[in-house]
Each structure stands twice: as C-alpha cells, then as structure tokens.
Amino acid sequence: MSDKKYLFKRNNVWWVKLAVPLSLRSELGYDLRRTTGEKDLEKAIPIRDKIIEEFKTEFQIRKVNADDKGIVLRGTEHMQKTDISDPQYFHKVVDCQYACPAHTNVPEYIRLIAQKKYDDAYMLNWESNVFPGILGRTCDRPCEPACRRGRTHDKPVAICRLKRVTYDYKNDIDPYLPEIPKVKNGKKIGLIGAGPASLTVARDLLPLGYEVTIFEKDNKPGGLMRTNIPSFRLPAEVLDEEVYRIIKMGAELKTNSYIDSLENVIDSFDAVFVGTGAPKGKDLEIPGRKEASENIHIGIDWLTSIAFEHTKSIGKKVIVIGGGNTAMDCCRTAIRLGADDVKVTVRSPKSDMKASDWELEEAIDEGIPILDNTSPKEFLLDDEGKLKGMKFEKMEAQYTDGKRKLIPTGEEIIIECDDVLLAIGQDNAFPWIEKNIGIDFNEWDCPIVDKTTMQSSHPKVFFGGDAAWGPENIIWAVAHGHQAAISIDNFCSEVDLFDRPPPLTNLVSQKMGIHEWSYDNGISQEARLEVPHADLKEALNDLKMEVELGFDEKLALDEAQRCLNCDMQTVFQEKLCIECDACVDICPTDCITFTTNDTEEKVREKLRVPALNLDQDLYVSGKLATGRVMIKDEDMCVHCGLCAERCPTGAWDIQQNNYIEAHNLNKDKAKAKEVA
C-alpha cells in the first residue's frame, strides 16, 4: 500500500498524512502526521500502515465486544487521561451532530430558534446540509435515534421538525448567501444528474469561481426529491425554492439532457461528478409477472409518472409489495389517487421492516393494513388475462444466534387486487458509462469509489449520492457532495486529495462571572411535542396537501427547550481540583466519580452508576492529589453546568464546543486555523 496518496509535500519535505478511514477517525483523528512524527518518505509509509492496521483490529475487537454488550476491553492497562484536544472527543458527546452525516451543529441551531433567530438558524443549516426546508420535512434523521434525550428522558428532541421551523419562520436570506466571483477560475466541472448530491457539489464549487454545468434527464432539477417524494410530504414550493437557489447561484442547468455516453462529455470538463442516483427499481420475477404486466408497476417509476402528472388514477384494490419507505409512499399515494382498498405486504415480521418508524406510523394512521410475514408467490389472472389477485405464502421468522431466517409455513392466502406496486428495492445502473475509459466496477456493477475522496479509478471522475454505493438518503447525498467538492477543488488546484481541511473547532468558556453562564440550562422536562397534522379526511382526498403542518411558534419554542445543549462541554482541570465532591453531589445524573484508576472494564463497573453504555466514552482525568482520578461517564450528562457552578476552584468549566465540519464554503478558515 505504498501509494503516494497518503503523502504530501510541504516546505519541501514529504509528510505522511491522514487517509484515516472514517470509522477510525474518532480513534486516530484526521491527521496521522502527529501520530507518526516521521518525515522520511520511505520510513513513514510502513509506520502509517502499521498504525492503521493495529487500530483496525482493536476497533474490530471493541466493536464485537460492544455488540455482545459485554464490558469493553481497552487493554489491560489503567485508563489513559482523556485527550480533549482531539476534536473528535467532544464532537462525539454531541450525539446528534456526530450521527449526522453532514455533522450539522444541531444544538447551536436549536438555541438560535429558542432566541427566535430563525435566519441565523436557517443559514447554519444551509451551510452544512444545503436543504433545510426539504430535510426538515423528509430527512431520514439519523440524529434522532442518537439524541441524548432519548437516553436521559424518553423520546429524542424533534430535531428534524425544528429544522423545518428554521425554514418556515425565516425571512429573506438572499443577503447572506455567499458571493459568486464574477471572474471565474477557468475550471469547468460537469455534473451528471440534478439530485441533491450534484446540487451540493454545485453549491460548494460556485463560490470558488468554478463554472458548473448540470445535465439532467428530466425536465426539472431535484432528482428523486422531485420525482419520488410525494408532495403531501414535500410541497413543490419548498423543493423549488431550495433547488433553484443553487441554480441561481450560477450553475448552468441543462434539462432534458440524458447523458448516454460519459466518454462524450468527459473531455469537455476538468472534472466530472456522477450524481445519477440509483434509478433502477427491482422487479419481481414470479409466475404471472409477464402476463399481468399492464397492472404491475415498479414503485419508483410509478411515483415519477405521478409527479409528472402522466398517471392520474389507479385501480380500486391495490397491493403494495415491500417494507421500506418507498412502499409507504406508494401506498399513501395510492389511496390519494382513489384506491379504496390498499394493502402493504412484506415478507419479514413488522419489527424488521426497513421503513422508518414515523413513515410506517403515518401509513397505519391513514388506515392502511400492513400484512407482514407474507411472501408473494404468484400473480393471478382472470379469464380475460387481466390481473385479479395475488397468491402469497405466510412465513415464520426464526432467529438463531441473532440471525433471522424466514421459514415458509405452507399456508397460502389469496388477495384480490386490480393493481400491484413493487417497492422492493433499487439498484444503480450505468449503461451509459463505457467500460473501457478507466472506471473500474466491482462484481455488483457498482463503481469502485474511494470512501474519503469520492474519486473513482478515473482521476477526473467522482461519484456521490445513491450512485456511489447504492440507495441511501438525501443527507448522505449532501455529505458525499461536500466531500466530492473538496476533492474536485483539490484536484483542480493540484493539491493531494487526501490533504483535506480539518474540522473547524473552538472551545469557548461560558463563564461570565460568579454564578453567571452565557447559556440557558433551564431545560424543559416535558415529553416530546407532536407535530400538528392536517385533517385526515381532507388530506386523503388531495394528493398535494401537506400532511404535517409543522410546529407553530409556541410549540417550536417549547420543543427547542427540550434540547440538552450537548455542545456545552464539561472541561476538567485536575490541578485545580481539591476533591471536595461538590460536583459529585450536585450532578443530577450521577455522572461523576472520584476513584482509583483501573482498566476500563473495572472502572466502568465501579462508577456511582456503572457505565454500561459502551458507545459512550469515559472522561478520565490525570492523577489527583489523593492519587485518585476523576471519571465522568459522558452517557447521561445533561449539560446542566451545575458541576462547574458548584465547583469552588473552577476546576470544572463549561465550554461550548463549536465543531464545524469542513466544506468548501469554510475551507479557507479551516486551512488558516490549521496553519496557525
């Protein structure tokens, strides 16, 4: 592995750098230079490889142990003092931000909402996730299951719906948009597909003076956000505003332009980004499929034809096959188009369905039955050869060693239907990419793409969004877009692609004076607030009527108060501590223990409340006067700041951890900081 991509040259010396796989970044940080401390090219490469290998194995072991829910083993040594200068340490404490693929600074925008600074809150989102109004309605929200509030209380903060609030309550934000240079930098970038991935790349490159051309096969930009996400979840105005905002920044948009040969376009550009999504819906090859094809539709194609108003009706009885979000959108669209008997069938048990809980809930609330453990066997035709129903076999799930097996029970059922919608998955497809132009594909016909740089085996061609590794979601498409834009900028500036800007981080003390802190720790103890919904009857009769109404201002402000301000970090300095235990006594969630140091396993067991959540770190101090150490279990900290408030010596401080993931819009700041 001695390729040069792990090296770069500065001040005429070769340095080993980063190239740390994403999953290991919290362990190794972004930059291996510090770890290896080796400047000599020949010596550095093997050291770097060895470190990564070692960490990989250790990481794997820890993962396995964590999965088993045994206690983690981090060696047989006493615990090391926590290195809080590693930006990933406190980043990880901000559970929502850490879980977000784009690492949006959630607590900061929630605080801005609480202060009714909606424009600022919107812009913070826009910089990081590009589509706050769209995502505030449709995001897969990996932040919410991660939210600390789900552990300390009951349900997570309604992070996603608060994002929507920033869109709904903002004023004109045009004045805050980045300036687009009149004089271009002479580099031309071609983006194929106008989905969220490409749009993000465009947004990140335009302010740097790139000339960007977007090719889209449909007549409007937006990708699946337009063609597949139904307007009762995402109104066209919201979509148009945020999509055209990027086009208006100066991207050249060529609609109705299907690219049928990459080779033909590649030479016109300095770099090409492929953001064509995963456009091929999976088919179901069972008896009767061909004969009944008139009434069998591929879910994503069917949704597209509704979006473009080619399809305006459907039969009365509809079966939707599949257990994911596409199935949920299909069944909900079907009743709105006039079907009166819609059923969803899924092979697995309900608890294993892929659909997000809230999408499943919405479908059930709209009166749609979900038949689980039901596996399709045959399309049944009537005498005239028209589809009349389907035969299914009931399955039974058996679990051995945590692995699921679906066993056919032999019990058959027949369900009548006029139409069937297939929503059983999507594949990427690249019939338009020539096989001989230097882009390598793997055995599943997916391009081989570097996880960090988004670069394919052809140096000029980058991939992102669903096109890279198969169907994901909008926020991942955005995250890929940011990374691809950084790579394209590096590539066009002849900077090594692995020389990536580090995150911008900043720890700011919140102490303003005696008993005065500059953040509001008065959290609400109320349960998660429900988002108001439109009248169900009306909504079911109108394909375009938005079902969720969003929070009104009062609800929004109340919900914002539920956030625990997880970016307000507890920072401990052992040399100031007199071990009076004031922090231990005041802490509402028993996070802090003073005890003798030991192995992580032993330490986790002997805390005031044993630290069983292995995903959460322990903050370990250096040795104190009595020889003990302070150990804080980050798991349940509610960031109330009372430990710092009650500390007589200021050994505890509350510091806001401002962590901003680098993207092209703030890249210069990040670089400047790194040099300083």
Next chain:
Amino acid sequence: MSYFKPINKHPNLEKNKLGLTRRDYEGGVSTLCAGCGHDSISACIIEACFRLNIEAYKVAKLSGIGCSSKAPAYFLNASHGFNSVHGRMPSIATGANCANEDLLYLGVSGDGDSASIGIGQFIHAIRRQVNMVYFVENNGTYGLTKGQFSATNDLESKNKYGEDNLFPPIDLTSMAIQMGASYVARSFSGDRDQLVPLIMGAIQHKGFALLDIISPCVTFNNHDSSTKSYDYIRNHNEAMGKTDFVPLGEEIKTNYDEGSSVEVKLHDGSRLSLEKTDNNFDPTDAGNSLDLIREKNKEGKIITGLLYVDNKCKSLTEIMDLPDKPLNTLEQDELCPGSEILEEINKSLS
C-alpha cells in the same frame, strides 16, 4: 441560568428496599459555598439513609445556628425539621426525644454552635443519653459569621486574616466519652468510604451518638496555615482500620483475616465490623479510647474512625422509664389512671 437540579435522574440508579433512589432522599439545592465540607456530609447522610431504607417521614432534623445548622435544608426533604436558637438544639432534641422516641433524631450542629455557645446543652444531652445522632460539622471557625476562631481550632493555627489562635482547642470526642456518650466517632467530610458506615452505625445505635466530622470551610478556613483545611486533614489523617456496617441478617462481605476484625453488635442486631489496628485498640474500653485520642493529638495526628462504643447503655427514655409509645398516640384510657386509682391516691393524701 437555572441553579435548580434537573429532576431527571440516571435511569439505572440503584433502588433500595422501599423502591427509592438516593435522589429521593435529597433536599433543596444547597446555598452553602461551593465546596463546603458540610455539603459532603449531607451527601453521606443521604447515602446512609438510602442504604438503611429509612422512611424520611420518620426522621426529625434538628439544628441550631450556623452554616452547618442550615445543612438540614439540603437533605431529606420529606422529613420533619426544627431550626432552633443558636446552641439550643440539644434541649429541643431532649424534649422531642421524651415526647416521641419513634422518630430518628438527626441533630446537626457546628463547632461554634456546640463547643461555644451551646456547650452546656451539648454536655447535658450526652449526660442524659438522648437517643440521637449528633453531628458536629467541625470546621474550626464560625463560618456563617465570616470566619472568627471557634473553640475547636488548634493552638498553632492562624485565621484567614493572619491572626494567631491564642487558646487551646476543645476535643469534643474526649469530652463526649468522659460525659458518657455511648457512640463516639470522628471522621472527615472528604472520606465518604469511612463516613457513611459510621453514620449508619450511629443511626442504628440506641443512645447518644456523636459524630465529630472535620468539614473544611473553603471560604474562611482552607488556607495554608489552617489545621482544618482539605490538604492539612488529608496529610494528617490517621484513619483507624476500615469500618463496615453489616445490616441485620446479612453476612459480612469484607474478608479480613481471621481474628483481625472486631465486631460490635448494635441494638437492632446489625453489626459494625472494625478492622483491627496494630495497637490492639478496643473501642469498647473508654480508658483505652481516651488514651489513644490523647496520644494521637500529641503526635499532631488526627485520629479518625469509631473511637468508642458502648452497646449496653440505657437511653434517656429507658432511664426515665417513659412509655414506649409517642405521647401523641396515647389514648384516654392510657392517660387517665381511672377513678379507682384516683381514689387510692386521694386516700393516701388524706
């Protein structure tokens, strides 16, 4: 900024036999100075009551005046409380004890409250063997009134303003043993492992239990020339062997070698198991205890641990042969001896 402790607690917090967590034994948020030793003692009282499955409504917290005497507001919210005049807590305790022995009496006082203005009351409560736990939260200063010397402060120490202490200290533990206290211990607010079992033992003990707890005043007596500062105590603390509290019906978990521990049985059948020290110290022999305290004081050491225990003593109500039931539960027929007896009495007078 809110200074209230959020009500949510750790979901895995341990529960006692009553189904309560430690947090159910808390009081209001302390208004004492951050870092005050008194707060640590409150936390230890909370821990001890939690471990002993005590029902808070069966506890009365009594105190005098001082920062220490404010402390009862910061633990056991659901208990009874009486904040008396400076130095007068012992007489309130005596009266309450006579009227209702069913309550657990936790008297919380300071070195000023007990060793100065209230010393007479203190001595008589001991002498009368009032059934209570008497905490002296001893910081060697009048904290509440801004740091004057108290009567427990050591001769060679200076106050925060650099003045010398001209008078020798009163040692409350020796005084209590001499006056007949039946459970006497000294501890340090910063040593919870030692303090919690001592409090548990004191609560289960019947009779007068004194806990003299060195409790640094971070604001007025935590400077370099203080002998009651965190640093000084940590450097001069001579803790006796480990004390374990063993509840009734439970086996001793600590495994000292055979013959290396002393066991003291308490009135309710629970036990204190004391790790034996080198000098063969016997905590049931008052003379032995007094010698040890004197010896260690001479060496400039602060001896901490269980110093004396007499588990056979009679408490105030037993000595006075008072009814077992609280006075307020006595019915008419128990209070009124009846006409026959009245007749007899009258006859004897004529």
